Amino acid sequence: MRLKPxxxxxxxxxxxxxxxxGVLYLIPYHLFGGEAGLYVALSVLNICLLGxxxxxxxxxxxxxxxSRNAAVRLVTLGMAVFAASALLALLDAATADLLARLVGxxxxxxxxxxxxxxxxVALVWQFALLGAAFTVIEANNLARDRERELALARETASRAEAAASAARLAALRYQLNPHFLFNTLNAISSLIVTRDYGPADAMLAKLSEFLRATLSVDQDALIPLEDELxxxxxxxxxxxxxxxxRLEVAFVCGxxxxxxxxxxxxxxxxxxxxIKYAVAPSTRPVTIRVxxxxxxxxxxxxVDDDGVAGEYPPKPGTGVGLANIRQRLQTLYGDQASLETARREHGFIAIVRLPLRRLVAHIPARVA
Structure with missing residues (x-):
């Protein structure tokens, strides 16, 4: 039977x-304590299999x-992570003596x-990272499911075209780069293994804030520029x-x-x-300016940077991310919005233009 994607x-x-x-658990034994031994290997295998x-x-x-609201999703995830971590910790501690006797x-x-x-303490990080990844996967799946449902409704309802546009925006909105998430999870996992709990906690908090913003904002909503930044x-x-x-950032916004x-x-x-084409391949500091x-x-x-020109793809303006931005702008604003990109001698520049609309009416200060 073929598994669902x-x-x-x-x-x-x-x-x-x-x-x-498992590999990261065993590395310190080889680096600092000689061979890990059968007991340690079996203990790690036991934790990984049960985990x-x-x-x-x-x-x-x-x-x-x-499909529930953000608060329910966060509480559910927290309870599942706590329960799985506690159960695995207790099972490992309970079987430690048995394994020791078996291997002599x-x-x-x-x-x-x-x-x-x-x-x-260690496992709660592990399950929290997996839970965050599962949340992103299900957010993408939920967006795709909603788009399919709206596509079916388009055939029977007069308002189907507007619904389909909303679904397209939802799908584009939830397309997080899996490489970003994978690299982040790897970085946090490495910090935990080396017992750098402070940086790991800070990084996980930042990832949590980013995911919370990703999942709590209405897919079709226009948000204040302050929140976007x-x-x-x-x-x-x-x-x-x-x-x-290697990464320097400058925000210029009144x-x-x-x-x-x-x-x-x-x-x-x-x-x-x-970051992908300028910062990652560079060995010197690169400034990204917004x-x-x-x-x-x-x-x-x-949005521009001062990376080396040769580090950019040969055809600027192509790619899924840029195509998604153009499609979203076209859906929301028609010909009133645009995205322009260009490669420069030092770096790459992208310019987004759209109608200036405000959350509330902007009233100029009265001159006395």
Missing amino acids: ELRQAGILTLATWTLS ALLSAGVYWAVRSAR TDQTPAPFAMRATNNF ATLQHYLEIESVRFGD ADLNDALVPGFILQPLVENA EARADDGSLTIV
Whole structure:
């Protein structure tokens, strides 16, 4: 029987995560303590196998709550992560003595309470990361399901075209780059293994804020530019952990444009392209600049960088991310909005132009 795509994605992600975790658990033994030994290997295998099985429960919880509001989804995910972490920690601590007797090792397992507590702290991160990934997968699946339902309604209802446009926007809105998520999960997992819990906690908090913004905003909504830039800041803070001093960011936006309305997540693909083609391959610091300005009733947003020209694709303006932006602008504004891209001698520039609309009427200050 062929698995559904979403189940196959979740299964592959679970297998890859626990395999990577097992390898990372064993590396310190080889680096600092010689051979890990049969007892340690079996203990790690036991944790990874049980963890993979319990991950299915976390995925089921995320999937069952995917149509509920953001608060319910977050509470459900938290309870599933806590339960899976506690159960796995207790099972590992309970079987530690049995494994030690089976292999006849001289190693004495840590006391039950200590082993269970330490494992719980580490495992809660593991299941939280998987839960966040499952949430993104189900968000994408939910968007695709909604689009299919709206496509069927188009054949029988006079308002089907408007519904189909909303579905297309929803699908585009939820297209998160899996490479970004995979790299973020890897970075957090490495920090946990090396017991850098402070940076790991900060990075997970930033990822949580970014995912919360992704899942809580109405797919079709226009949001204030201030909120769009705040979400973009969360994304850049996550990437800054990966690239460190190689990534520099500059925001140029006057306070008078904070209430200007823009499509949600319209800038993230542009910044992601700059990171992928300018920052990632570079060995020197690269500055990404985001500038917003008002031009004769229009809002102009510029995203540019000073990367090396040779690091960019040969045909600027192509790609799924840029095509999605153009499609969203066309759906929302027609010919009143545009996206222009160009490769420069030093770097790449993308310019978004759209009608200047505000959250509330902008009343100029009265001159005395």
